[in-house]
Amino acid sequence: MRAEIITIGDELLIGQVVDTNSAWMAQKLNENGIELFQITSVHDDREHIIAAIDDAFKRVDIVLTTGGLGPTKDDITKQVLCEYFQTHLIEDERVRAHVEHLYQDRPDVLNRLTATQWMVPECAVILPNRVGSAPLMIFPHGQQLLASMPGVPYEMEIAMEEQILPYLQNVQCTKDHVQMGQILHRTLQVNGIPESSLAIVLEEYEATKPEYIHLAYLPKDGIIRLRLSSYGEATEAEMNEWFERLKVLTKEYLIAETDEPLEVIAGKLLKERGETISTAESCTGGKLASLLNKHAGSSAFYWGSIVSYDNSVKEHLLGVPEDILKTRGAVSEETVRIMAESVRVQTGTTYAIATSGIAGPTGGSDDKPVGTVWIAWATPEGTSAECFHLGKLREQITDRACTKALIGMIKILGHKSDI
């Protein structure tokens, strides 16, 4: 089966909100054997929504819409869907009871606008929205269907996982004509080789692999993710075989054999060993800490950090001597080594990472231009440090510094001697 997502909302088209929903939905659809064919973002506008639905039904079996289901005047999706599917609104007692229960401690919310939420299109299958007031609606359309859900990310996520995807699985099972093979993706991550050089290394591989196994290159922040994809044609064994060959060919540059974020890979290695980590951050300003404890279960290996943005904090909380800050500078090998060793001792962790750099836009010099970043890794066996030049843009520099810091840590944890 093929799907299209239509995201509805002016906020997306004036750039007030980044669409994070679609990527999340795409992953879940793929895991459920549904190919996402297209994503279309349209205004909160009657004609525009209708045209987008019309076009989507020419391309796909399943149309998923998000957004426009709030109780305020600017939200028009439900009315437009009624018009499109030639139906009208009726009161739904179950939705009413649910919304009244949801806001039982908030009588101020149970006003006449909120009451519009339990009016639902007569022809639609209504599924419960456990965490919000807007009901989930499925509109059958011949052999096709449209599912409408809220645009608020966590409401959408719970709606998809608990209601929409199980519903689609059920539809898929009962319709012979839409039987679909498995969608398979396998990704590995490499570091230390330019994209074009990697493509030359893989030229013979690309020429010999089956046409229906696609190879894609995704470079970002010095990492290239190499992805093999198959849409229902390759078997799992075949994918494994071609993935293994890819691993052998890229062995020298291999950082990870999955698409997991680097902080997850580092976290797993730490957990396996029962070891812990802390950070001392200047230019990355807490971003590295925040990555390390982003995922559930991080308290097993991540203990704490000192963010020393100002030199006074480097001096008083991390013990970097004043004369080193004066003679060598805050962005120097000496400073970053002391930062890493100090936070490691103070927190009592197995490892510590420290960063100090010039994120810009000001603060650069001929000697140390914007983008210069020193990173140190303190371990029970000693401390290593390296200097990087990570571009010109503030956010790019701090993102890349985190990537470099994590790559270094993964290499240490993986006992790779070729750092």
Add this chain to the structure above:
Amino acid sequence: MRAEIITIGDELLIGQVVDTNSAWMAQKLNENGIELFQITSVHDDREHIIAAIDDAFKRVDIVLTTGGLGPTKDDITKQVLCEYFQTHLIEDERVRAHVEHLYQDRPDVLNRLTATQWMVPECAVILPNRVGSAPLMIFPHGQQLLASMPGVPYEMEIAMEEQILPYLQNVQCTKDHVQMGQILHRTLQVNGIPESSLAIVLEEYEATKPEYIHLAYLPKDGIIRLRLSSYGEATEAEMNEWFERLKVLTKEYLIAETDEPLEVIAGKLLKERGETISTAESCTGGKLASLLNKHAGSSAFYWGSIVSYDNSVKEHLLGVPEDILKTRGAVSEETVRIMAESVRVQTGTTYAIATSGIAGPTGGSDDKPVGTVWIAWATPEGTSAECFHLGKLREQITDRACTKALIGMIKILGHKSDI
């Protein structure tokens, strides 16, 4: 003028990458008087790309494509555009010189795949890509045009700012028939009132304002952004007038009179007063620090943080007594007050914010379920603290905790007595 963005790349449709480009581009287009009508994401597939361009030209004057311009086999945009515009590739000496200069210190990159980058479509206007090897291409199409640029965010951003937008401005000036009024957006942010109740407060306002001034509600993490928009019809004076009325009506709940992120608003207030801030973070794990120093110029007011994820760090680095951690717990008013006061004294800042909560998925109890977060604000006048219940999902909880922490800080800095 109206535009459509077509983002090209399988990675978007399998959810491997979040499309952050489109929101950035949307903002810039609006600032330049160009309405973004639709965003369409398609696969790296010849037929799909051609169909999307065909459809877009039926809707808009300007088609902007991103992605698919790398030197590897999976990138096919340039070839497909050649086919669509019935042209062929020729060598471009300027692009060749630029790419050779770009990689002068990287002879390994100057291989035969990279050499394909200086082959360009004969009919296209080629604009320089200062930071990458893929040339920017403009294809005239009667009175319409298509501009193709790389999908790597910072390459796209520099391309848009330095080349594509000035080119479009120039086209706009020389074509009488596409004269366009100003696109105006004004946003304010409120807190402490449900969306539906706010809509009832604003019912008369909505009924009396001109039709061509649109009002949108964007709720997120307890903040509602209220946006007025006009696409070329309202004058600036008219927008100001209606914005002022909106401010008066929402006065009681007003947090900010702009759409800027809360950390920027807090930062500006701190800078105006020459004051400084630090954080002590448990459940937010460095995210609040990272927000406070995300933007250029933050070193003027942000000094540092202690991330005390593990209790041992709360005890040894923040001086939370062991018996308080045992009797009251890490997630308690007592702990979070000591954390805030301790980091304020240690870093010597004017203010400090501390967070301690249960981000889940484990660690909750009947007494303190997942989502319970204590926040404290330490000031020269004393310390205040508040307990929040911020949902069930880890990322949502930590995001909302940062929002609550910043709202509290803005209220303190704005000397609002009604906190």
